[in-house]
Amino acid sequence: YLIDHAAFRSRCCIIVSRAQYSTVYDHNEKTFDKILIANRGEIACRVMKTCKKMGIKTVAVHSDVDANAVHVKMADEAVCVGPAPTSKSYLNMDAIMNAIRQTGAQAVHPGYGFLSENKEFAKRLAAEGVSFIGPDTHAIQAMGDKIESKLIAKAAKVNTIPGFDGVVKDADEAVRIANEIGYPVMIKASAGGGGKGMRIAWNDEETREGFRFSSQEAASSFGDDRLLIEKFIDNPRHIEIQVLADKHGNALWLNERECSIQRRNQKVVEEAPSTFLDPETRRAMGEQAVSLAKAVNYSSAGTVEFLVDSRKNFYFLEMNTRLQVEHPITECITGLDLVQQMIRIAKGFPLQHTQAEIPINGWAIESRVYAEDPYKSFGLPSIGRLSQYQEPLNLHNVRVDSGIEEGSDISIYYDPMISKLVTYGATRAEALKKMEDALDNYVIRGVTHNIPLLREIIVHPRFISGDISTKFLPEVYPEGFKGHQLTATGRKELLATAASLFVAAQLRAQKFLGDLRVSNTQQERRSWELCVELEKGVHMLGVSRSGATYTVEIDGDKLEVSSDWNLASPLLTVTLNGIHRTLQCLSRNAAGEISLQYLGTTFKLRVLSKLAAALSVHMPEKVPEDTSSILRSPMPGTVVAVSVKAGDTVAEGQEICVIEAMKMQNSMTAAKTAKVRSVHCKPGETVGEGDLLVELE
């Protein structure tokens, strides 16, 4: 066993370093000829990659706006299944069934979301003799229902959360149940997975509000408005166990994933293994997970989610009967290709490994890179066209699962995830360092993204020490996320880089090729006196140049900045007093304004010559728009409801309208008590970010 394990490990390490799997793809093992992937984006691409390795032909389905999407290009065949809204395309079972018939696909991989946990879909596939790459209908149904799943879990001797109750009919009943359990309580959709439609209430009023929102969201996302209320565990960690079970009664647990870093109950950063679990707890959780899987005759990959309290008590939360978003980190530490395992299992092959052969090799971290603005409630969706896009694949031990490319549109119709950025290392520290580099080297232009937040999380002392819970973000950033806070050294590094970049650009502007009319008598400058504005502070800098190295003097300190000063590259690799840093220059204009992404956060600087800075005191100040009486849409989306009309008086904090984007509802409230001057939106209308919604007097 020991020798086996070591061999496994060494093979795994070599392969993982290339972001691959230790799994051998045995082409003699006959699975399917053709698989249809009933999904889009990164997960569709992810599944297709394995299919290609296994020699299986792939069929993509897509909505009309996705006709040029990466997953469509990657597939051997593609079928359009309807217009952009998911209910008419990716959730359109009739169209997908037609696509299956039309292409002769023998099996369907549903990915996650959409139809992945839809028993109706699984049934219809079974009726036509098409394999569903996932568990059977019974398991989907049993685990898909929050109430039933808990009963089964209890019976299988799995720890469950106290205060568990039944289906909720109306707001009054919600309040009654909540009081029975005792606050705080959590309200969520019975049918929903993840954090969607989940709200926490601390009192009756919040219960009513939570009930209303959750039932609306449940109805629009799942077509099933049943709700569930249960005891909310304070300060919990979210740790989940990956299981793998075949159709022959064998089941394995593939260790845990720590998913505690969440915002609005959606995961942001995940890692495997968890810093918190000891081998005993891990085994106990793994064994309970396996026994639950066995209790429902589970086959395929699945995930059993637990809440773990500070005393390492763990409670069953739910079982996701599909491939999870964050599965790559499990693949990194175990060397298994979960999609390949799912396909094999669906075809009826037994598991290839025993529990003793499942290793934890090294450490893997996953950052979910989203097109969203992290400065607004840790992330409100943003849309746009990826005008420039470059994944940090030049780095070793980095895996990027994405379904977009330069030129792709992030639209309001689908999940705003750009990619899953996974880094791997022999130790956690190594994986984290790699994540810093990867985030610094990730070029995303055209949409607002959450790299500033991700980059801050992974270097936060609490995160590094493993002291995290699902409340990490609100606890660490009680005032909301404000970006990286510069240290004195950091400020100097940033100022020196900006000043050097400015001078490099100025010098290049004088380089006319083959032009005989450029002055010969004018002497080349060797030193500059500059004034740099950063975060309302003004700094006088002296810059002198020797070759590609600039010496920058700031407040008596000297910094040496060298770089190749490639002004066309989005990445700016500099050496600052011997330390390598990768910054990104997001924009640079004639007026001296420079936007630099430094340690993930974008900083706006203005570099001016001493003369221009001295004269700028005379420039008139432009009066910014008064925003307290204007309500603008914080994100692109659809207006769901408008609760006021012109002439109404609203109280501060009163709801004015509700905007929905990417299945998320956002209640817009009044910033002050005032009379409504005019309303510029109506329900059903599409609005862009920054569009005027309502004006107050």
Place this chain on the structure above:
Amino acid sequence: MAALAAVRRCRVLLHGAVKSSFRGSPSQPRSYSAGRLSVQERIERKRQAALVGGGQKRIDAQHGRGKLTARERVALLLDPDSFVEYDAFVEHRCSDFGMEADHNKFPGDSVVTGQGRINGRLVYVFSQDFTVFGGSLSGAHAQKICKIMDQAMLVGAPVIGLNDSGGARIQEGVESLAGYADIFLRNVMASGVVPQISLIMGPCAGGAVYSPALTDFTFMVKDTSYLFITGPDVVKSVTNEDVTQEELGGAKTHTAVSGVAHKAFENDIDALLNLREFFNFLPLSNKDPSPVTECHDPSDRLVPGLDTLVPLESTKAYDMLDVIHSIVDERDFFEIMPNYAKNIVVGFARMNGRTVGIVGNQPKVASGESKAPIRYQHLISKLYYCCLDINSSVKGARFVRFCDAFNVPIITFVDVPGFLPGTAQEYGGIIRHGAKLLYAFAEATVPKITIITRKAYGGAYDVMSSKHLRGDVNYAWPSAEVAVMGAKGAVQIIFRGKNNQADAEAEYVEKFANPFPAAVRGFVDDIVVPSTTRRRICRDLEVLATKKQTNPWKKHANVPL
């Protein structure tokens, strides 16, 4: 930062510059007579007086309005220590109305003139001094401007005017008017010989406006500059309209409504720094080639995003600026008239370091001022996105003619369903205005590269730098449709009264809604993969760098003005 200290610092700096040039002249032996010494003193005194213009009080007032002084502006615009001043000793010659009094004489009068360098390249500059008689134009003032314009034409270097003037020097009467005319004549003579740029940094009213109007580019400073023939008071008395200076002739009016100005900037500093950047795109004269700067952007860079940019539905919009930004060097595009006739995009960029002029239809923006009957409005908005109309034709034509005059190659991105229909356009003279753009493209002899990204319908196809108008290299993307008109309209005419319109439409689309009809006739040279467009353009420009083409001799052509 203490405002006063800053001003003082800057004044010392300017003073220093002048002093150093003064030191260059042979120094006078100390043993000369007292009379000689007094000349020396007088020189020094006059020079000092020239530097402070209308005096500290008026300088403070100028600053108080959020404006810089004439000299501060020159110092910001030019490379440090490069300004060489002319005529600092010139004074006005008026002797009426007490103007002959010593306290009414200012060395240099109300304008600072000279030459200097922007990034090492020669430029002539005049900067009107509002602190001296409100920058009003005297005979001497005009004479100073004419002198540098004459020299700029002799040596072949651009002229930049920084306008900040209350108008004519009324005390001088017709002499002032003559001065304007002298400048106008030189503006016209220099047109097409050296680039002329006006930056309006204060008032510019009455006859004075015609000098900027005659120059190649007019820029404005937001909130502190305005241009009009007659001010709000006269407007009120003549037409009884109530209008503010800003509404009548502010930066917003002229960059978005009238099309008089080409761009506006936030304040004096922003404007001058941008002008330096803009200047780098321009050749020095009509005898100089389009400048080539050091470029870090690989000329063979592929742009994968372009392959999926044009939407599959031909009525759906996309942003032509996305195409332009991704193709040109370093996404650096200096757009001209970004807020006027937005259905056409024009501006300067570089390809492998060389300045090019870009013209592109903008599918994102509906053509303006459609006054079509309501029942046709839906047709207009759907079909006539990015049509050519009066304003866009004029905007495009003027830009193309500048490029042609100054050896700047023209790259044209075409997505045009035709000219905008409607009474407003016909009554407004779309025929003669559209002809301007046609004329400009046809007349141009600089390298012309054309890329048809999607629609190229009807007469508008011909106009947009087509092969037939001597396009040197004409490409079509696979999404291109070159045809007389869209399928629906065409089928309604060809198969009038027949029932199977849908089939006919499909047939038409199959036949004409693709690049082949143009490609088989050689009207496009190749059908290119969009992602390779940058690489192809860079190579073509290299080939076309030695292009020589001349039009038949003529006194001058007769463009349909």
